[in-house]
Amino acid sequence: MxxxxxxFSPVCNAFFATLFTWFVTAAGAAxxxxxxxxNRKVLDSMxxxxxxxxxxxxxxSLLSPGMEMAGELGLNVWITAAVGFMSGGIFMRVIDMVLPxxxxxxxxxxxxxxxxxxxxSTLLVLAITLHNIPEGLAVGVxxxxxxxxxxxxxxxxxIALALGIGLQNFPEGAAVSIPLRREGLSxxxxxxxxxxxxxVEPVAGIIGAVFVMHMKWLLPYALCFAAGAMIFVVVExxxxxxxxxxxxxxxxxxxxxxxxxxxxxLDVALA
Numbered sequence: 491m492x493x494x495x496x497x498f499s500p501v502c503n504a505f506f507a508t509l510f511t512w513f514v515t516a517a518g519a520a521x522x523x524x525x526x527x528x529n530r531k532v533l534d535s536m537x538x539x540x541x542x543x544x545x546x547x548x549x550x551s552l553l554s555p556g557m558e559m560a561g562e563l564g565l566n567v568w569i570t571a572a573v574g575f576m577s578g579g580i581f582m583r584v585i586d587m588v589l590p591x592x593x594x595x596x597x598x599x600x601x602x603x604x605x606x607x608x609x610x611s612t613l614l615v616l617a618i619t620l621h622n623i624p625e626g627l628a629v630g631v632x633x634x635x636x637x638x639x640x641x642x643x644x645x646x647x648x649i650a651l652a653l654g655i656g657l658q659n660f661p662e663g664a665a666v667s668i669p670l671r672r673e674g675l676s677x678x679x680x681x682x683x684x685x686x687x688x689x690v691e692p693v694a695g696i697i698g699a700v701f702v703m704h705m706k707w708l709l710p711y712a713l714c715f716a717a718g719a720m721i722f723v724v725v726e727x728x729x730x731x732x733x734x735x736x737x738x739x740x741x742x743x744x745x746x747x748x749x750x751x752x753x754x755x756l757d758v759a760l761a
Contacts, residue, residue: 512688518663519684536661542749556713558642578718624719626691630698
């Protein structure tokens with residue numbers, strides 16, 4: 491079914507897949523040309539759906555294959571999973587502490603990272619970059635792992651991951667661009683910032699694919715690392731922001747479960 495993908499290099503596959511995720515992000519961000527504001531309940535639901543997709547993708551497409559691959563390579567499964575997973579979270583935490591950025595999708599803005607006098611728009615772009623680096627890396631690592639030829643990492647799983655991330659990028663793009671428009675930014679600037687997250691994913695995807703191609707023995711760790719990085723983003727940002735309004739918590743919880751279910755079905759059906 492996926493023979494056409496095998497004819498390309500893992501780097502090309504990762505590049506094409508992350509171009510798709512960028513396109514979907516841009517499509518979501520383009521809603522800013524039609525709407526100036528977004529209902530808080532809808533925004534929270536979008537963020538919750540994205541969180542559910544990322545949680546499912548972290549396990550079904552990354553962590554589980556990483557543990558299976560560790561067993562196939564004769565590594566200690568639980569040590570590999572624990573080291574890789576926590577390394578991904580620690581990596582994102584260090585970047586979060588150092589890189590100046592600002593969060594705007596919650597009720598109150600918050601500035602993180604090293605204090606700087608950079609403009610607000612610059613901080614917004616950096617926040618989106620931080621949020622989406624793990625997604626691009628995850629796709630790149632998944633395609634690199636599929637090319638390794640081990641039974642635990644399949645082309646179907648890598649494609650399912652790209653589809654899932656693209657799926658959650660549509661509401662994510664809208665959830666960034668439309669609030670920026672409401673704050674007074676122009677439509678074009680709001681769109682640019684909203685889709686910027688998709689622009690960084692191809693770069694991160696290529697880096698991930700190149701890395702695992704040249705260091706195949708690290709593949710199990712790399713898959714678990716990507717899972718940890720994605721879970722960090724979900725727990726640190728998406729879930730708190732999606733549930734910042736207590737009136738929407740029950741709805742957002744169910745939509746989060748829906749996102750998880752959609753990604754799980756995609757991964758199981760295509761694996």
